[in-house]
Amino acid sequence: MPRLISKDRPGQTLVEFALILPVFVLLLVGLFDFGRAIYAYNTVSNAAREATRVAIVNQTEADIKAEAVKMGVSLDLTGADVTVSYVNANLSAGAPCNASPRQNGCIVQVVVTYQYTAATPIISNLVGTLNLSSTARMPIERSFP
Numbered sequence: 001m002p003r004l005i006s007k008d009r010p011g012q013t014l015v016e017f018a019l020i021l022p023v024f025v026l027l028l029v030g031l032f033d034f035g036r037a038i039y040a041y042n043t044v045s046n047a048a049r050e051a052t053r054v055a056i057v058n059q060t061e062a063d064i065k066a067e068a069v070k071m072g073v074s075l076d077l078t079g080a081d082v083t084v085s086y087v088n089a090n091l092s093a094g095a096p097c098n099a100s101p102r103q104n105g106c107i108v109q110v111v112v113t114y115q116y117t118a119a120t121p122i123i124s125n126l127v128g129t130l131n132l133s134s135t136a137r138m139p140i141e142r143s144f145p
Contacts, residue, residue, distance in 0.1 A: 050068070059140070116132050
């Protein structure tokens with residue numbers, strides 16, 4: 001009875017390994033890039049939430065943006081990545097919530113955006129740039145002149 005596995009082919013294992021290795025490395029690095037994207041989204045979401053918590057008691061836009069930038073320091077967020085707006089309880093813009101001082105019960109809305117790019121060039125070419133955005137809304141608890 002002939003043997004099915006022959007030891008006469010010493011390079012076969014090396015060829016199979018060379019074919020599988022790039023696919024395995026791409027999957028492994030893709031997993032790391034996916035984890036970085038999840039981390040970036042969680043950071044953006046946390047920055048929006050913390051900035052909104054500041055905004056419900058202090059409506060100074062510079063302080064709100066500074067808090068969002070502080071919470072997103074690992075992503076190099078800037079003040080331009082943060083948008084602060086005030087809306088009525090039905091989420092429509094207009095009086096009395098767009099005038100200063102803000103009225104209690106008006107809703108502050110903070111939007112933080114970030115453009116995520118994968119670290120791996122191959123995955124970056126496949127996926128491109130992802131626009132991550134998070135919006136947080138809370139009612140104003142203290143009007144601040």
